[in-house]
Amino acid sequence: MKxxxxxxxIIGLTVLLTGCWDRTEINQYAxxxxxxxxxxxxxxxxxxxxxxxxxxxxxxxxxxxxxxRGNIIISAVGRTLMDTCDKIQSKLPxxxxxxHRRSVFLGESLAKKGISDSLDMYTRNMDTSLRTSxxxxxxxxxxxxxxxxxxxxxxxxxxxxxxxNYSRIGDKALRDFIVAMESETTSPILSAIDLQPLSKEExxxxxxxERLALFNRKSEMVGLLDEKESLHALWIMNxxxxxxxxxxxxxGKGNGGYVTVSENNMASVIRTSVKDGQxxxxxxxxxxxxxxxxxxxxxxxxxxxxxxxxxxMEEQTKETVEETIREVQxxxxxxxxxxxxxxxxxxxxxxxxxxxDWLAAFPKMKVSVEVHLKIKRIGxxxxxx
Amino acid sequence: MLLKEGTQRISLQLERNESVxxxxxxxxxxxxxxxxxxxxxxxxxxxxxDGLTNTNELEKMVIKPLLERNPASDQPLQEVLKRQLVPVAxxxxxxxxxxxxxxxxxxxxxxxxxxxxxxxxxxxxxFPSRSIEEPVIEASIxxxxxxxxxxxxxxxxxxxxxxxxxxxxxDSIELGKLxxxxxxxxxxxxxxxxxVLRLVRERMxxxxxxxxxxxxxxxxxxxxxxxxxxxxxxxxxxxxxxAASLLEGKVAILVDGSPNxxxxxxxxxxxxxxxxxxxxRFLYVSAVRFIRILLFAMSLLLPSFYVALTTFHPQMxxxxxxxxxxxSREGIxxxxxxxxxxxxxxxEGLREAGLRMPRAVGSAVSIVGAxxxxxxxxxxxxxxxxxxxxxxxxxxxxxxxxxxxLSLPFRMLRFPLLGLSGSLGFYGIAIGTIFILGHLCxxxxxxxxxxxxxxxxxxxxxxxxxxxxxxxxxS
Numbered sequence: 001m002k003x004x005x006x007x008x009x010i011i012g013l014t015v016l017l018t019g020c021w022d023r024t025e026i027n028q029y030a031x032x033x034x035x036x037x038x039x040x041x042x043x044x045x046x047x048x049x050x051x052x053x054x055x056x057x058x059x060x061x062x063x064x065x066x067x068x069r070g071n072i073i074i075s076a077v078g079r080t081l082m083d084t085c086d087k088i089q090s091k092l093p094x095x096x097x098x099x100h101r102r103s104v105f106l107g108e109s110l111a112k113k114g115i116s117d118s119l120d121m122y123t124r125n126m127d128t129s130l131r132t133s134x135x136x137x138x139x140x141x142x143x144x145x146x147x148x149x150x151x152x153x154x155x156x157x158x159x160x161x162x163x164x165n166y167s168r169i170g171d172k173a174l175r176d177f178i179v180a181m182e183s184e185t186t187s188p189i190l191s192a193i194d195l196q197p198l199s200k201e202e203x204x205x206x207x208x209x210e211r212l213a214l215f216n217r218k219s220e221m222v223g224l225l226d227e228k229e230s231l232h233a234l235w236i237m238n239x240x241x242x243x244x245x246x247x248x249x250x251x252g253k254g255n256g257g258y259v260t261v262s263e264n265n266m267a268s269v270i271r272t273s274v275k276d277g278q279x280x281x282x283x284x285x286x287x288x289x290x291x292x293x294x295x296x297x298x299x300x301x302x303x304x305x306x307x308x309x310x311x312x313m314e315e316q317t318k319e320t321v322e323e324t325i326r327e328v329q330x331x332x333x334x335x336x337x338x339x340x341x342x343x344x345x346x347x348x349x350x351x352x353x354x355x356x357d358w359l360a361a362f363p364k365m366k367v368s369v370e371v372h373l374k375i376k377r378i379g380x381x382x383x384x385x
Numbered sequence: 386m387l388l389k390e391g392t393q394r395i396s397l398q399l400e401r402n403e404s405v406x407x408x409x410x411x412x413x414x415x416x417x418x419x420x421x422x423x424x425x426x427x428x429x430x431x432x433x434x435d436g437l438t439n440t441n442e443l444e445k446m447v448i449k450p451l452l453e454r455n456p457a458s459d460q461p462l463q464e465v466l467k468r469q470l471v472p473v474a475x476x477x478x479x480x481x482x483x484x485x486x487x488x489x490x491x492x493x494x495x496x497x498x499x500x501x502x503x504x505x506x507x508x509x510x511x512f513p514s515r516s517i518e519e520p521v522i523e524a525s526i527x528x529x530x531x532x533x534x535x536x537x538x539x540x541x542x543x544x545x546x547x548x549x550x551x552x553x554x555x556d557s558i559e560l561g562k563l564x565x566x567x568x569x570x571x572x573x574x575x576x577x578x579x580x581v582l583r584l585v586r587e588r589m590x591x592x593x594x595x596x597x598x599x600x601x602x603x604x605x606x607x608x609x610x611x612x613x614x615x616x617x618x619x620x621x622x623x624x625x626x627x628a629a630s631l632l633e634g635k636v637a638i639l640v641d642g643s644p645n646x647x648x649x650x651x652x653x654x655x656x657x658x659x660x661x662x663x664x665x666r667f668l669y670v671s672a673v674r675f676i677r678i679l680l681f682a683m684s685l686l687l688p689s690f691y692v693a694l695t696t697f698h699p700q701m702x703x704x705x706x707x708x709x710x711x712x713s714r715e716g717i718x719x720x721x722x723x724x725x726x727x728x729x730x731x732x733e734g735l736r737e738a739g740l741r742m743p744r745a746v747g748s749a750v751s752i753v754g755a756x757x758x759x760x761x762x763x764x765x766x767x768x769x770x771x772x773x774x775x776x777x778x779x780x781x782x783x784x785x786x787x788x789x790x791l792s793l794p795f796r797m798l799r800f801p802l803l804g805l806s807g808s809l810g811f812y813g814i815a816i817g818t819i820f821i822l823g824h825l826c827x828x829x830x831x832x833x834x835x836x837x838x839x840x841x842x843x844x845x846x847x848x849x850x851x852x853x854x855x856x857x858x859x860s
Contacts, residue, residue, distance in 0.1 A: 022810065023696040025721060027714040031707065054712035099700035100707060158704065 027054070030094035033071060034157020036137070036146050037118055038107035040077065045110075045118070047084040048075040050146045050157050051092065057154050070154030073146045081121040103133040103157045104174070105193070107142040111213065111221035116181070119219075123178060130175040133161045136192045136213040136221060144195050148204055160209070164191055167209045168243055169230050181219065185340025185358045188215045189233070192224060216334050217359070223332050225324070232324040236283055236337045238268045245289070245373070247313040249296050257296035259309055261375065263287035270342040274350050280366045281339050285321065289313075290377040294384050301382030306375050314371045321369045329363045339365065393482040399428050399499040402482065406432060409486055416489065421451055427462055429498040432485075437492030439511035447496065447507055462498045466505055475508025487565065514539070520622045522789060528664035532622045537567055537641035540624070544571060544639075547628035552576070558589060561597035568603065571627070571637040571646075578634045581650055581831045585636050600643040607649075609829050614794035617830040619651035626660050650830035652837055654850040656791030657681070662853055671852035677785055678851065684783035685795045688725050689806035689814050691775045696721050697810030713769045722807030724768055728776045729799065731758055736780070 034050040050071045057070040076087035089096050104122065106115055122128040137145050150159040164172065172191050180188035194208040212230040214223045225233055234240040242264040250256035266287040273280045291300060291309065298305045328336060340358055344351045354361065395402055403418065410416040415436055421429040429451065433443065447466070454465050475493070479485050485495045485504045492510030517539065520532030533540045541555050556570040570589070572582055588607040597603060600620060608617040621627060622644050627637045630648045638647040657677050662670045694702055695710060702710065717724065735754040742750055759777075762768040779799070786792035798821060805813030828835035838846040848854035 016808075023720070023722075023807065025714065026695045026699060026707070026711045027717070029699065029711070031704075031711065033704070052708050052711070054708050055715045057708055057712050097699060100704040102704065154708075 024095060028094055029097040030092045032096055032098045032101050033155040034101060034103050034105065034146060036105040036107065036142060037110055038142060039110035039113055044077050044079065045081065045084060046075060046077045047081060047088065048073050048143060048146055049088050050155060052155065069149050081118065098127050101132060102161045103135060105135050105137045105142060105145050108136060108138050111136045114218055114220040116219040122174060130173065132174045133164055133172065134174050134177060134190055135160060136190050137195065138192050139195050145193060145207065148207065151205060160193065163209055169210060169212060169234055183341055184355055185335050186338050187217055187334035187336045188219065189213065189336050190215065214332050214334050214336055222334060228320065229324040229327065232321045233336060235266055235285055236268050240266055242266060244292065245313060245317060247316045249298065249309060249312050259291060259296060260293040261289040261313060261373065262292045263289045263373065270339065272339070272343045272346050274343070274347050278366065279343060279361060282368050282370065284370045286372045289373050289375045291375060291379050297384065299383040300378040306378060310373055310375045314373050317373065318369050318371045321371065322367070325367050325369070329365065333359065333363050335362050395480055395482050395485065395497065395502050395504050397499060397502045399430055399497060402497050403430055405482060421448065423454065427498070427500065429462060429496060431494055431496050432489055433494035434489055434492055437510060437512050438494050439509045442509050443494055462500050466496060477506050478503045479506055523621060523623050523660060525659070525661040525664065528661055529625045531624060533624060533644040533646060535642050535644055537569060537639060540639050540646065541569055543624040544627060547624055548573065548631065553631070560589070560592055560603070561595060563595040564597055566597040567641040568597065569639040571631060571639060573631045576632060576634045577636060581833070582636055584831050585649060597640060598642065600638065600640040600645045600647050603638060603640060604647055609831065613824065613828060614797055615825065615828060615835065616790040617651055617828065617835070619648040619655055619788070620645040620790060621648060623660050629663065650833040652830065652833065653825060653835050654839065656786060656788040658849060659787035667853050667855040674852055680782040680785040681795065684779055684786065685799060685802065686814065687779045687782065688729060688775055688799060689802040692721050692725055692803060693806040693810045693814055696807070710771050713771055716766050717769045718767070722803065724772050725803060728758065728768060728772055729803070732776050732780055
């Protein structure tokens with residue numbers, strides 16, 4: 001009994017008296033919500049941190065003033081990321097907490113110079129989640145992304161992640177970038193943020209995510225795909241599950257006009273063949289559609305007309321997709337679609353030879369596209385009103 | 386000449402008996418001595434405890450017929466009495482004064498005469514008692530509504546009415562050297578676990594205390610590990626619960642003067658079984674069981690989880706929630722653990738105060754508690770709002786455990802766990818729960834593992850633990 005009491009006393013005292021607690025109260029943390037990396041003229045890194053100000057957000061939900069931002073931007077310049085993180089810490093009265101950072105923004109100028117060296121810190125250390133979203137911010141003034149005051153989220157860093165989820169080009173995380181870089185041939189892509197809003201009302205409140213930034217194997221940003229091309233690229237990569245396709249119908253009895261089809265269950269199959277060193281890629285794109293808008297005078301209750309729409313859509317889509325692929329092949333020469341991986345999988349023995357000058361072979365590949373859009377439903381009426 | 390145990394025979398001399406009894410009952414104002422004299426010189430003495438005996442009946446059945454005896458018929462007094470007493474159920478002859486004294490104290494009058502060296506005990510014990518009422522602690526919506534009272538006979542009668550079988554055995558024992566409390570050991574012959582019954586008898590036989598006032602006086606003396614926080618003897622105030630337990634092969638102990646019957650052996654899972662579970666349809670009951678187990682885990686772990694999460698592992702809280710919590714903690718002077726401890730203690734205090742508060746004042750306590758702790762403390766910035774939410778939910782969760790006695794250990798264990806989580810985070814919680822689990826695994830109640838049937842492989846009988854299996858359907 002006495003022994004037990006002594007034992008308990010010793011355990012209790014070591015816990016209470018030594019003070020070696022790992023405990024940090026939640027209000028002793030500075031929550032780092034988003035990062036912006038920029039490259040300065042001299043080659044130095046500028047890191048800006050979006051730090052939460054909890055009291056401005058308030059648990060009761062009523063933000064004191066809509067115009068007042070719930071965060072503060074702290075910047076520092078240094079040679080490495082860790083170096084600058086330290087400098088940011090010395091500007092804050094609370095301990096930096098990085099576990100909840102959901103997005104990293106990269107300035108366009110930095111992206112063009114290559115980002116592998118900057119991402120090293122994030123992949124080397126465990127405290128950055130692989131689910132962290134990475135964006136390229138287009139334009140001369142990327143710092144505006146952090147000061148942006150979204151009416152929907154106190155942090156533009158979180159708003160960007162959510163918007164990336166709902167935007168048509170889907171969510172892209174650090175993990176996807178790493179996976180692409182780890183393959184021998186695939187080039188990575190990232191979502192690009194456009195800060196140029198259409199109206200004054202949107203100024204400083206919203207941004208647009210609809211374009212893809214293309215990177216080469218050296219992780220340098222080489223170009224941008226426009227909205228339509230981005231969707232096509234993602235479809236080929238089998239990452240797009242639903243979208244809207246619009247085509248112009250001019251044939252038939254009716255007057256010409258546009259038709260928009262909502263596609264879902266979208267998928268792609270890449271078949272490759274190698275003959276005498278010439279690589280041929282056949283891309284088969286499929287989807288099931290519902291006609292959502294019909295601006296022509298076609299009566300869709302007639303099966304023939306639906307078939308017509310389907311055929312025209314397939315043809316037009318095929319053309320534009322081929323164009324997209326050709327542009328990527330010729331202009332950028334980056335294999336963002338994973339054609340190299342497909343050849344690797346389907347011709348593992350030939351691959352050893354082929355991969356040696358894949359970069360040269362990629363633009364010369366023959367790519368044929370086949371589109372199958374099955375229109376299943378025409379909506380609630382046949383002819384337009 | 387004072388009475389010694391089993392030494393004093395009743396003598397033929399009435400005066401001698403009387404003097405011994407008067408000495409024995411000196412300063413006992415409620416003991417009544419009544420002399421009866423006949424013309425032929427025959428004398429009799431009736432002794433009874435006033436208030437414990439039905440005096441009307443005594444008058445009608447004993448004293449009046451005796452006085453009407455014709456002395457000339459020369460019928461012995463005792464004969465008349467025996468004939469007269471046929472309608473009175475429980476009467477017997479005793480030869481030892483000590484037995485007579487005990488009977489008088491139980492409320493049965495003793496009739497002495499100078500014709501025989503024995504006393505006649507008339508079973509006319511009757512005393513005011515509470516009527517059968519609805520159980521207070523274990524109320525139910527469906528099912529029987531009677532609860533045990535303080536009178537042992539009433540309690541055994543309720544039990545017998547539930548199981549109308551000769552197999553229901555009600556062994557009577559007298560415990561407590563001074564209080565002479567009657568205790569009944571109830572079991573179902575052929576169903577009872579013989580080892581348990583033997584153990585109960587053995588341990589009850591070893592009880593050597595002066596007083597048994599409530600069933601807990603027995604519980605504490607027969608349980609396996611008195612220093613364990615967990616109750617190893619189940620108590621109930623519902624006859625139907627006792628009956629069901631007997632059918633499961635358990636042993637019940639009923640104590641005179643206590644409305645709580647004891648049931649052994651107790652297992653951990655019986656803490657989740659409300660009597661109503663067997664009167665409601667099984668699907669609903671199984672779902673509710675699941676909720677109960679969840680709430681029970683909450684009542685033990687929620688405060689320490691909150692402390693560990695917010696002070697050690699903020700990574701695990703979703704970002705928006707984290708910022709909300711951080712906002713509400715802005716400017717709070719105490720560390721989270723201390724905050725939680727203060728509020729938990731206040732809550733326990735409120736509960737304790739509300740328990741024994743006169744009903745008229747009770748509502749005042751809850752108003753003051755809710756206002757002071759819930760409103761003012763948060764608004765003044767002493768306590769953060771999430772802590773109030775956590776403590777309140779924990780409180781509600783702890784009330785969801787149907788057996789009050791099993792909710793007590795978890796109420797107490799919450800505090801050491803809070804200390805562990807406040808100093809070591811989830812690691813501390815893990816250590817704490819491992820210790821609790823280890824203890825539960827080692828614990829036995831009358832030779833039955835506490836966690837059985839969940840802890841014993843291949844043991845049947847899981848049908849009334851995490852869920853309740855349906856009764857056989859004959860459609």
